[in-house]
Amino acid sequence: MNKNQFGNAVVGQSGGPTSAINATLAGVIKGAFESDKIEKIYGMRNGIEGFLEERLADLTEQFGDAAGNLDTEKLDMLVHTPAAALGSCRRKLPDPHTETAFYENLIELFKKYNIRYFFYIGGNDSMDTVAKISEYLKTCDYEMYAIGVPKTIDNDLTATDHTPGFGSAAKFIATTMQEIVRDCAVYTVPAVTIVEIMGRDAGWLTASAALADRIAGCGPDYVYLPEVPFSIENFFADIRAAMKKKPNIVIAVSEGIRFADGRYVGEGTQSGSVDAFGHKYLGGTGAALEMAVKEEFGCKVRSVELNLPQRCAAHCASLTDLEESVSTGLTAVNKAVSGISGSMISIVRAEGAEYSVSFEAKSLSDIANKVRSVPRHYINESGNDVTAECIDYILPLIQGEPVLQYKNGLPVHFVIR
Amino acid sequence: MNKNQFGNAVVGQSGGPTSAINATLAGVIKGAFESDKIEKIYGMRNGIEGFLEERLADLTEQFGDAAGNLDTEKLDMLVHTPAAALGSCRRKLPDPHTETAFYENLIELFKKYNIRYFFYIGGNDSMDTVAKISEYLKTCDYEMYAIGVPKTIDNDLTATDHTPGFGSAAKFIATTMQEIVRDCAVYTVPAVTIVEIMGRDAGWLTASAALADRIAGCGPDYVYLPEVPFSIENFFADIRAAMKKKPNIVIAVSEGIRFADGRYVGEGTQSGSVDAFGHKYLGGTGAALEMAVKEEFGCKVRSVELNLPQRCAAHCASLTDLEESVSTGLTAVNKAVSGISGSMISIVRAEGAEYSVSFEAKSLSDIANKVRSVPRHYINESGNDVTAECIDYILPLIQGEPVLQYKNGLPVHFVIR
Numbered sequence: 001m002n003k004n005q006f007g008n009a010v011v012g013q014s015g016g017p018t019s020a021i022n023a024t025l026a027g028v029i030k031g032a033f034e035s036d037k038i039e040k041i042y043g044m045r046n047g048i049e050g051f052l053e054e055r056l057a058d059l060t061e062q063f064g065d066a067a068g069n070l071d072t073e074k075l076d077m078l079v080h081t082p083a084a085a086l087g088s089c090r091r092k093l094p095d096p097h098t099e100t101a102f103y104e105n106l107i108e109l110f111k112k113y114n115i116r117y118f119f120y121i122g123g124n125d126s127m128d129t130v131a132k133i134s135e136y137l138k139t140c141d142y143e144m145y146a147i148g149v150p151k152t153i154d155n156d157l158t159a160t161d162h163t164p165g166f167g168s169a170a171k172f173i174a175t176t177m178q179e180i181v182r183d184c185a186v187y188t189v190p191a192v193t194i195v196e197i198m199g200r201d202a203g204w205l206t207a208s209a210a211l212a213d214r215i216a217g218c219g220p221d222y223v224y225l226p227e228v229p230f231s232i233e234n235f236f237a238d239i240r241a242a243m244k245k246k247p248n249i250v251i252a253v254s255e256g257i258r259f260a261d262g263r264y265v266g267e268g269t270q271s272g273s274v275d276a277f278g279h280k281y282l283g284g285t286g287a288a289l290e291m292a293v294k295e296e297f298g299c300k301v302r303s304v305e306l307n308l309p310q311r312c313a314a315h316c317a318s319l320t321d322l323e324e325s326v327s328t329g330l331t332a333v334n335k336a337v338s339g340i341s342g343s344m345i346s347i348v349r350a351e352g353a354e355y356s357v358s359f360e361a362k363s364l365s366d367i368a369n370k371v372r373s374v375p376r377h378y379i380n381e382s383g384n385d386v387t388a389e390c391i392d393y394i395l396p397l398i399q400g401e402p403v404l405q406y407k408n409g410l411p412v413h414f415v416i417r
Numbered sequence: 418m419n420k421n422q423f424g425n426a427v428v429g430q431s432g433g434p435t436s437a438i439n440a441t442l443a444g445v446i447k448g449a450f451e452s453d454k455i456e457k458i459y460g461m462r463n464g465i466e467g468f469l470e471e472r473l474a475d476l477t478e479q480f481g482d483a484a485g486n487l488d489t490e491k492l493d494m495l496v497h498t499p500a501a502a503l504g505s506c507r508r509k510l511p512d513p514h515t516e517t518a519f520y521e522n523l524i525e526l527f528k529k530y531n532i533r534y535f536f537y538i539g540g541n542d543s544m545d546t547v548a549k550i551s552e553y554l555k556t557c558d559y560e561m562y563a564i565g566v567p568k569t570i571d572n573d574l575t576a577t578d579h580t581p582g583f584g585s586a587a588k589f590i591a592t593t594m595q596e597i598v599r600d601c602a603v604y605t606v607p608a609v610t611i612v613e614i615m616g617r618d619a620g621w622l623t624a625s626a627a628l629a630d631r632i633a634g635c636g637p638d639y640v641y642l643p644e645v646p647f648s649i650e651n652f653f654a655d656i657r658a659a660m661k662k663k664p665n666i667v668i669a670v671s672e673g674i675r676f677a678d679g680r681y682v683g684e685g686t687q688s689g690s691v692d693a694f695g696h697k698y699l700g701g702t703g704a705a706l707e708m709a710v711k712e713e714f715g716c717k718v719r720s721v722e723l724n725l726p727q728r729c730a731a732h733c734a735s736l737t738d739l740e741e742s743v744s745t746g747l748t749a750v751n752k753a754v755s756g757i758s759g760s761m762i763s764i765v766r767a768e769g770a771e772y773s774v775s776f777e778a779k780s781l782s783d784i785a786n787k788v789r790s791v792p793r794h795y796i797n798e799s800g801n802d803v804t805a806e807c808i809d810y811i812l813p814l815i816q817g818e819p820v821l822q823y824k825n826g827l828p829v830h831f832v833i834r
Contacts, residue, residue, distance in 0.1 A: 398826035409815035
């Protein structure tokens with residue numbers, strides 16, 4: 001074992017925040033405290049961007065108690081705090097083969113803080129960052145172990161069964177869908193409610209809206225994912241069929257649904273409109289469909305965009321997701337100190353009826369810049385609902401409710417100084 | 418005591434649903450089971466509209482166990498179910514002085530089911546319904562006791578300290594604001610996020626967004642209520658001032674904010690725009706401000722409409738609100754069987770630092786068709802925030818978290834057959 005392996009660690013968060021990204025951070029911090037190879041763990045403020053400016057938080061100090069041991073109460077608070085507690089960034093690193101000056105500077109900074117372990121929590125772009133740094137490390141004599149830790153509510157990373165953050169978003173969406181459907185059912189007048197759900201390219205989040213129907217018998221009448229070309233004629237026919245059975249129709253649509261010619265359904269809404277101040281209005285998919293249905297059916301129509309709460313409603317997180325997120329972060333540290341580098345931690349689901357997972361390190365080259373869509377057999381033939389197989393896949397991920405700490409009526413979050 | 422006082426009761430729900438309106442219904446059901454003057458309690462399906470069509474649910478049967486006692490487990494499930502479990506309607510009753518045929522028919526129906534106690538849960542219009550029926554009862558020889566039970570997330574009813582339903586909506590808004598502000602704080606690029614909150618005429622819900630700042634130090638930078646005329650110049654100046662301190666600005670606006678000339682800020686957004694299907698788009702207040710800020714500042718701007726979850730997010734209800742809602746319903750029954758009629762149950766807050774309330778019957782004439790706005794001294798001088806007095810008023814109403822029953826990862830609701 002190389003003596004250099006004893007040193008400091010640094011962890012960063014990157015890309016869009018989720019309800020569970022701090023649980024992953026908590027796992028990394030826990031792993032660092034437990035490892036005898038890591039002296040100190042730093043947090044990068046605003047990801048790699050902040051690291052380059054040497055904006056670092058001393059997490060060993062902030063999460064240590066008087067005796068220098070991990071303060072588990074603080075760590076637990078962090079687990080339940082939404083959005084990246086270290087701040088985030090969207091910075092694409094240059095090519096390590098040609099832009100060597102950039103990486104030389106980076107290595108100097110690693111040396112300055114004696115960073116021997118590098119953890120980066122994020123989505124596709126973040127895995128690209130880890131891959132590039134790992135690539136450069138091969139060409140220089142600085143010994144450091146770099147591991148990517150996945151997160152994204154979109155669940156669109158390859159080489160992992162699912163991504164930390166998705167389960168909590170799915171649970172919030174299913175919970176909210178059940179509530180919205182109950183709300184919309186109180187009147188007897190015909191009405192259509194269109195709920196727009198995040199997911200530009202992959203329909204995983206929209207698919208999870210269907211859980212409300214399968215679990216509670218109170219969910220959307222139809223779900224439309226971006227994986228299937230959208231036809232307005234079929235959409236109208238679906239609504240017409242549903243209206244024969246009951247007055248209140250609720251529909252879940254992905255923000256990313258597209259016509260057969262590739263145009264986004266929400267695209268056209270982005271021009272022509274002028275508001276009170278004379279400005280153009282940029283609408284979305286739900287808004288576009290709201291207008292279309294209003295004109296076709298002449299009934300009451302409403303669109304609801306679930307928006308930011310999908311990725312930050314930590315008060316409605318999935319316990320399974322939070323626990324797996326912590327484990328993913330913890331595994332990253334364990335793998336790194338055992339000498340693994342240039343990998344991403346992947347969640348592997350065991351075969352069989354009982355849900356169980358393990359955490360493995362996988363090559364980054366399998367992952368970076370690829371998108372995992374909802375497979376066609378997870379969507380029904382008509383393209384307006386998901387199949388039982390899809391439900392079976394998502395269901396275990398939303399199980400369990402975390403016990404939150406409240407103060408004065410609001411959840412308590414942990415703020416990293 | 419008149420022998421006629423022994424008989425059946427009927428309860429209905431009317432107007433927009435809330436997260437707590439079923440808790441009030443649960444209180445009425447509990448009161449009916451406990452009273453020796455009430456034999457059977459019926460539920461009107463879709464309020465008075467369904468009653469006229471004799472669409473009734475036998476709640477004594479549905480909430481009774483094998484021995485005919487109240488099944489408290491079912492009742493508890495109902496307390497945590499959002500939206501009107503009996504269905505709702507928006508039906509304004511005719512003038513009882515002139516349209517006597519309508520009321521004669523109504524009385525015949527009461528007689529048919531031997532209804533001696535009439536409970537109607539709702540907002541302003543529902544209190545109007547109770548007032549009219551009470552008025553007509555004075556002119557005929559049918560003995561029945563009619564009580565209105567308030568609910569509205571808007572908190573705009575007079576003659577009550579606050580309305581059941583408001584506390585849960587306020588808690589959801591404050592909880593979500595804290596989460597959104599954390600989410601928006603992760604990047605360093607200048608960005609403005611505008612959160613549109615319900616409340617066409619009264620700003621109580623928007624005011625509660627400020628709780629996130631006062632309780633958790635993580636709330637909107639400004640809140641704009643409909644009680645103060647909106648100035649786009651002052652709004653821009655406010656944003657400019659905030660941007661000098663930090664890059665991420667989050668603003669809470671009421672959907673009902675108006676310019677000094679009375680025009681709604683969201684009004685103009687409702688014309689001119691055409692979407693992918695060639696239809697006009699109807700935008701809102703948040704959308705209008707999003708465009709205005711984008712043009713003025715050229716930075717990233719986003720608008721988020723909290724929309725339906727404000728009134729149906731039962732998974733994030735206030736325990737205080739639910740308990741008070743049950744008590745309001747229970748009090749309604751106790752007052753009615755003691756001979757009170759033509760009244761609304763009011764929540765009275767005791768003087769003093771310690772929060773405590775009592776429930777009283779108040780004359781409906783004080784209430785119907787009046788709106789209670791946020792008083793000017795609850796809003797700061799600049800009209801862009803609320804005062805400490807306003808926070809002190811709302812804070813007790815969001816306290817406590819209900820223990821929900823979950824099944825398969827989703828909250829369990831009670832469905833009335």
